[in-house]
Amino acid sequence: MKKLINDPAAVLADALRGIEAAHPELRVDHQHRVIYRAEPKQDGKVAIISGGGSGHEPLHGGFVGPGMLDAACAGEVFTSPTPDQVVEATTAVDRGAGVLHIVKNYTGDVMNFEMAGELAAADSGVRVETVVTADDVAVQDSTYTAGRRGVGLTVLLEKIVGAAAEEGQDLDAVVALAQRVNDSGRSMGIALTSCTVPAAGRPTFDLPDDQMEVGVGIHGEPGRRRVPLAPASEIAEMLVEPVLADHDLTGGPAIVMLNGMGGTPLIELYVLYGEVARLLDAAGVPVARRLVGNYITSLDMAGASLTVLGADDDLLRLWDAPVDTSGLRWGV
Amino acid sequence: MKKLINDPAAVLADALRGIEAAHPELRVDHQHRVIYRAEPKQDGKVAIISGGGSGHEPLHGGFVGPGMLDAACAGEVFTSPTPDQVVEATTAVDRGAGVLHIVKNYTGDVMNFEMAGELAAADSGVRVETVVTADDVAVQDSTYTAGRRGVGLTVLLEKIVGAAAEEGQDLDAVVALAQRVNDSGRSMGIALTSCTVPAAGRPTFDLPDDQMEVGVGIHGEPGRRRVPLAPASEIAEMLVEPVLADHDLTGGPAIVMLNGMGGTPLIELYVLYGEVARLLDAAGVPVARRLVGNYITSLDMAGASLTVLGADDDLLRLWDAPVDTSGLRWGV
Amino acid sequence: MADTLTLEGAIAWLGAFRDAVHEHGDHLTELDSAIGDADHGSNLVRGTDAVMAALDPPPDTVAALGKKTGMTLVTSVGGASGPLYGTFFLRAGAAAGDVTELDAAALGTVLRAGVDGIRSRGKAELGDKTMYDALGPAVDTYDAAVAAGDDIATAARAAAAAAAEGRDATEPMEARKGRASYLGERSVGHVDPGSASATMLLEALARTLAP
């Protein structure tokens, strides 16, 4: 394993120290492993919390700041945070208007946030609502299973509901908005290589040089199927087709994110985005906003994921609203 | 070779199409392979051009925009642009106040920009000045050699002189400022893996799993020496010590960039930055501003480089000035 | 031959579980690499270390032991296994009450309460390819053994054997819960990591109670 780390068991603690040193605009609670804005938002505004396993940076800590999250709870690498972390953050950020928990749909994340919600309500009486993102079309949905994974749409959702909270919308409105975003966005991912979990010390799966994984999540798990390595033009089809097949996105303006998995350089993402843009255009999806870069990663995995959100004027307005985080910044 | 590309010979052309699709705020001249601001700056202001081989994204195209560059000339992967590209860009961006060429010190880049300067002056009478960055302390300077490489400091220099040009400083002032930045910044880089040049198809060098390269540039070339893989705390010393040994940075406020080489995920950069910040603090370097992320990469190489610029109030003011590019954005 | 699980015995059980998780942590992570995210071993190593640290000074009732163990797992593990094993011990402790030892029948009630907790927390059914596929058969077997007059050690041994069978039975299953479910039929042919750690938990109990 080749990584810029010290003790593999200390990666999270060490990374939090670096985040604190790199971002004076953030406050890091090392004991509870929570990243806060140094300047809390005003009283009376809804607070937004997210969190999950580490290894997806900039998600979630990189999205804490004005216009987006109030706090991010950092779990161990690929392991959801614990309820006590979430309770601590929830009570700390509440400004009297309640707290929204943004949770990616994974059994562990859901159960830990669930326990946290119960505890927080009991201990402190803070009103907590939860939205669970589940946008990964690689996984077929079903009531008998854990359902779809929450992946790239989480980034877009955190930006949009963060803007709504910042402009003073109340908790019910923010929850309804979150649900609307959730219903209107889909994602699909592929991997060219596995990632290596520091504590494991070797790649999670072996992938021959001429093969790739289609339908991967963000935890280095294998995808739905393995296919021969393909050129970017075909990989773009593997991403665009299932997304459009699952949800009609030809109607309104679309917000598109082509996300890198962590080990893929920007020049490759641009090559792939050129192909994706061509396909979306051919399919009649009117792309209004775009992000190309590393936003929700899977450690050092080489690969990419596509997220398309069917928006409207209201969502575009909230998307364009000022945001000032290390991961997304504009209008400030 | 596992990359999100089509024909390896078409990587640059394909990437430029993606950049155009991803950034409506940019204009791409595909024939000359030049990236421009969609909105040229006002008449009477100095224009700033940079360029170099591709594979270092976001450098340089990602730094085109208000407050930074007016145009970036994209060469083939790791191959400097040709004089005709630079001439085209130079005449296109000139607003009557002259054009500064920011060139990284490599034989090829220097010779091609040199020829371009001669041609541009001859053809169009545009006044062209050139600054050559040479901040890499891994290479010992000497008049008998090609001298030091231009690496990370190029990013900081483009930001600072871009701000000066935007606020209306004339060409002489901008050139003097560029020289001042050049004299006050130093960089050092390490690599955990080689990168793979698309046209070559295999890693530029083989590096055993227990070894790393110290003193690498940004073109996948091997470093000055090969040492056993070390923990982040020791790697931080390999970066900080030679930089501080080469130039006294304890005086003024410092602008620090910890840069990822392209294949290293953000969580590792934060772990390393925690160690770097500790060492800089111990050495009495007052860090005033910081960047942690991928800014000047080497395709898919895993590794990092440190750049420290000794600043002053004037440089900090120009650093903090609004910049609106895909690679750096604040204050807008 | 002991016919109760004493408070000390219960603490020794947790120590034996910790040792097993340390010894086989890489194996658990390997199983999780195949159909999950390669962290089950490190999650339980972290969790059981935290538990043993939290048990000194030792609690003075089985109820307190369960609560301490459960809360420590919940707050130190995260992921799916943290709330699940945490709930197991929280419910088990609550069912035990303020006693300092459990006879064969009482242990059965306690184990059943813990497993029901995992079920209600995870909503897993038999055949979903989870730890419940080891734990469900284990408690059923334990109760049957006690009903048939076996002593506590024999019943625990039978429960551990049933857990191991349940663990092995997860291999051909297609996962319907947890991360493995994302692999669909690609999850077939791999043992579920949680069913393997759950088997270690019951084997540790059997070893602790062995005469």
Add this chain to the structure above:
Amino acid sequence: MADTLTLEGAIAWLGAFRDAVHEHGDHLTELDSAIGDADHGSNLVRGTDAVMAALDPPPDTVAALGKKTGMTLVTSVGGASGPLYGTFFLRAGAAAGDVTELDAAALGTVLRAGVDGIRSRGKAELGDKTMYDALGPAVDTYDAAVAAGDDIATAARAAAAAAAEGRDATEPMEARKGRASYLGERSVGHVDPGSASATMLLEALARTLAP
């Protein structure tokens, strides 16, 4: 036996160079991988293809041929080798003048002008481990051969041999110019890629002139 290099011959020479660069492009890139940035082969493949495309219709003087070839290399290759080889042909063409063939002496003048151009552009000295270490000895040897009365083909063959010697001599050198200089003593033990391509250029000339 030809004792001049005709315009057609010069174009054939460039074609032979293009073929050699295509055949050995991977080798050139491999050499560049060891002490550079792994692109010398692809740079020259791109450049020589552009040149051959630009030569149809063919220029009608050696001067025009040199200018066209040089400008095409300068505008299509980039890197260090683009301006260097480009300057070689620009200067060579200028030295040739509006003629349609070169005798042995005239070819010597032309080659010398081209190599001087590379020298003034790159400021390399003998022993710096660059293409000049192949080209310098090659033109000296050519001139000596012609002075000794050798015909143009024999002189070209001698020049190619001298270039090859100069190329091999770069292996033990520590680079002082170009990317390889960044490696310091680690550049020792590798042949300089540009000296290898420069040798191909002279070998292509010798083959073209061979009776």
